[in-house]
Amino acid sequence: MESVYKRILLKLSGEVLAGEKGMGIDFDKVLDICKRVKKATELGAQVAIVVGGGNFWRGRSSGDMDRTRADHMGMLATTINSLALCDALEQLGVTARVQTAVEMRQVAEPYIRNKAIRHLEKGRVVIFGCGTGNPFFSTDTAAALRAAEIGANVIFKATNVDGVYDCDPNKNDHAVKFDELSHNEILQKQLHVMDATAASLCMENDIKILVFNLTDPDNIIRAVKGEPVGTLVK
Numbered sequence: 001m002e003s004v005y006k007r008i009l010l011k012l013s014g015e016v017l018a019g020e021k022g023m024g025i026d027f028d029k030v031l032d033i034c035k036r037v038k039k040a041t042e043l044g045a046q047v048a049i050v051v052g053g054g055n056f057w058r059g060r061s062s063g064d065m066d067r068t069r070a071d072h073m074g075m076l077a078t079t080i081n082s083l084a085l086c087d088a089l090e091q092l093g094v095t096a097r098v099q100t101a102v103e104m105r106q107v108a109e110p111y112i113r114n115k116a117i118r119h120l121e122k123g124r125v126v127i128f129g130c131g132t133g134n135p136f137f138s139t140d141t142a143a144a145l146r147a148a149e150i151g152a153n154v155i156f157k158a159t160n161v162d163g164v165y166d167c168d169p170n171k172n173d174h175a176v177k178f179d180e181l182s183h184n185e186i187l188q189k190q191l192h193v194m195d196a197t198a199a200s201l202c203m204e205n206d207i208k209i210l211v212f213n214l215t216d217p218d219n220i221i222r223a224v225k226g227e228p229v230g231t232l233v234k
Contacts, residue, residue, distance in 0.1 A: 003045035004226035009147040014055035034088040036220040046120040050143040053077025071135035082129035101133025144201035158214035163231035209233040
């Protein structure tokens with residue numbers, strides 16, 4: 001069965017790459033995720049990735065530090081994660097490129113939209129580091145922005161819960177899971193799928209968001225095939 005999506009933007013949190021360690025990088029976990037990314041490309045999907053940096057640094061939790069500088073540190077953390085993903089993909093025989101919104105030519109390409117699209121068309125996985133390159137914007141917003149720029153059909157938001165609920169399922173046993181939602185409902189009900197900036201950007205550009213649990217990495221393959229998994233926002 002082939003992919004139901006031509007071009008996918010996979011949004012990964014930094015915490016996912018840390019595995020059970022909680023901090024840093026668990027490279028076995030990274031390889032496990034990248035094996036599914038490889039399978040997705042074999043099914044015919046073009047895959048781009050945006051990754052967070054919370055396994056190393058969270059700018060919003062930096063206390064009295066200047067927010068702009070703290071966010072710049074977070075951008076560097078996303079680059080570390082991007083390079084780890086690239087290395088894992090290459091070990092698996094997948095050609096990958098890291099593009100960063102802040103130039104660091106010795107370790108990655110600068111982000112150039114047309115070049116990113118060309119890589120995708122050639123079957124390469126493109127990993128976007130440094131978020132949007134601007135402070136005060138989350139990597140969720142970066143995912144929405146890059147998805148719009150490259151013409152992605154959908155954002156796969158891989159999280160630690162199996163979809164979108166009306167309240168936190170870890171705190172409320174009566175939380176109700178949604179199978180499908182609209183972008184408007186996400187904003188009106190203040191459901192924490194993405195921050196409001198990212199959700200609005202997806203709504204304005206008609207980009208679907210599929211939220212699912214990455215505890216089982218095979219959910220990536222199920223999502224690529226169009227099997228029911230998680231919550232679809234459209």
